[in-house]
Amino acid sequence: MxxxxxxxxxxxxxxxxxxxxxxxxxxxxxxxxxxxxxxxxxxAQTIAANGNVLPWQESSIGTELGGLRLTQLNAAIGDRVKKGQVLARYNDATIQAEVAQAKAALAETEAALGEAQQNANRVRQLGNTGAMSEQQKTEAFTKEMMAKARVQSAKAQVASAQVRLSQTRIVAPDDGVISARSASLGAVSQPGQELFRLVRQARLEWQAEVTAAESNRIKAGQTVSLLLPTGKTVQGTVRNIAPTIDMKTRNVLVYVDLKTAADPLAEAKPGMFAKGQIAIGQxxxxxxxxxxxxxxxxxxxxxxxxxxxxxxxxxxxxxxxxxxxxxxxxxxxxxxxxxxxxxxxxxxxxxxxxx
Structure with missing residues (x-):
């Protein structure tokens, strides 16, 4: 000063x-x-605070299948990806065979249903003429209902196989930047195994620590000026204030959305420690x-x-x-x-x- x-x-x-x-x-x-x-x-009245730069949200992208070999990797650390973009593929030959088998079973049950419906329709046409006993009528209607149930079960098997087939393609759940990759080409999958981590929408936030007394003066929407270790200044906006106090530090976390350039990670990096000023009025x-x-x-x-x-x-x-x-x-x-x-x-x- x-x-x-x-x-x-x-x-x-x-x-x-x-x-x-x-x-x-x-x-x-x-x-x-x-x-x-x-x-x-x-x-301008400001509150000085320190804190860490972190991803707004970081998604863990993994597989639900087991026993399949990874045959294709399309994304690396630092790549910007779009929602639905294919990041990796597993060998799907086995799942393709399951789909074909399920479709064949569905065709078989549909044919059986057609036959059962024809028989049931003839029974309905005869009505109460006495040409068929009640037991025969009941048997025809029961076979029709059972054939319908088998068709529904076969359709479910086809849908299940198709879901498994879609899971051989690992896709991005949102726009963002790949921050980590543990997938290896040729590796055999394990259910729940993490393959990638994604910084959603490439959004970063600053988690500032303030005292309990200072937190009462901070409101959502207030502007923030953040000085990065690189010497650059980044502007931000208070998004939220934590409803609880940390029992160890006795401080309150303030979540600040950072307004960065088109490539946010070029200015700030998750894990950076930074100092900032929160404007609370004039x-x-x-x-x-x-x-x-x-x-x-x-x-x-x-x-x-x-x-x-x-x-x-x-x-x-x-x-x-x-x-x-x-x-x-x-x-x-x-x-x-x-x-x-x-x-x-x-x-x-x-x-x-x-x-």
């Missing part, structure tokens, strides 16, 4: 004339100065240019104009800084302050004021 005053600290070190010389000067002005008044400005405060502030004996001071054109050294407290202006506390809004050259003045000096 005091970098803005570096030039002035040099002038503060200049040796003034001794007391005998000052007495000879008397009431003559020692410096011609311009006076200013503190400016009322809108200052307040009005008095400010002075850095040229009006003097560092002396480790404190910030200004010279204010009093009666008879004399100046008085007043200690102030510095706050935020922006665009060459520094927030000051300890001054009234209508105070006349020496605009520059404070390093050449001492308490009680007489000055000549110019507009």
């Amino acid at each position: 005091f970098a803005l005053l570096a030039g002035l600290t040099l002038t503060a070190a200049m040796v003034r004339a001794d007391s005998a010389d000052k007495k000879t000067v008397g009431s003559k002005p020692v410096l011609t100065v311009r006076m200013i008044q503190p400016k009322s400005m809108e200052w 307040t009005r405060a008095l400010a002075l240019p850095g040229s009006a502030i003097l560092l002396r004996d480790g404190f910030a001071n200004v010279f204010v104009l009093q009666a008879d054109h004399k100046v008085k050294q007043v200690r102030v407290k510095l706050g935020r800084q922006a665009d060459g202006m520094m927030e000051v506390e300890g001054l009234a809004p209508n105070t006349s302050v020496v605009a520059s050259g404070a390093g050449f003045l001492a308490d009680g000096d007489v000055v000549r004021v110019v507009k």
Whole structure:
């Protein structure tokens, strides 16, 4: 914060004339100065926080099949993929045979159903003519119902085989970036085995840690400025605040959506530790240019104009800084302050004021 005053600290070190010389000067002005008044400005209120950059959501992509050999790999770490894109394929010859067998069984049951329906229809046409016994009627209707059930079962077998066939193709569940790949060409699958990890939609978030007191001042939608280890600055927006406090750190997590470039992972990387500022609002405060502030004996001071054109050294407290202006506390809004050259003045000096 005091970098803005570096030039002035040099002038503060200049040796003034001794007391005998000052007495000879008397009431003559020692410096011609311009006076200013503190400016009322809108200052952004921020909360400083630290945290990790992580994927918004990371999907684990695996297989549900076992005993099949991986024959094709179409994605590598860092690849951007689209939803439904084929990432890998397993040998599907066995599953293709199962599908063909299930379809053949379905055709057989459908033929049997056709025959059973014809027999049942003849029974219905005869009705109550007495040409068939009740037992024969019941038997014909039962065979028709059983044939229908066998067709439904065969259709289910075909659908099951087709599902297994589709599982030999490993597809991306969403748009994103491949962040890890454990699949190996030629490896035999195991049910539940992870093959890829996907950063969904290539979205990143910053998980900032704040105190419980600070969390009450943070709301969804507030803007965030994040300084990455690379020196780049990334903007973000508060998405959510955790409803619980971590029992170990006593801190609250704040989830911030990062607004990055077309290739987010080119700017930020999951796992980065970063510092940021969460903007929680604005307040009005008095400010002075850095040229009006003097560092002396480790404190910030200004010279204010009093009666008879004399100046008085007043200690102030510095706050935020922006665009060459520094927030000051300890001054009234209508105070006349020496605009520059404070390093050449001492308490009680007489000055000549110019507009």
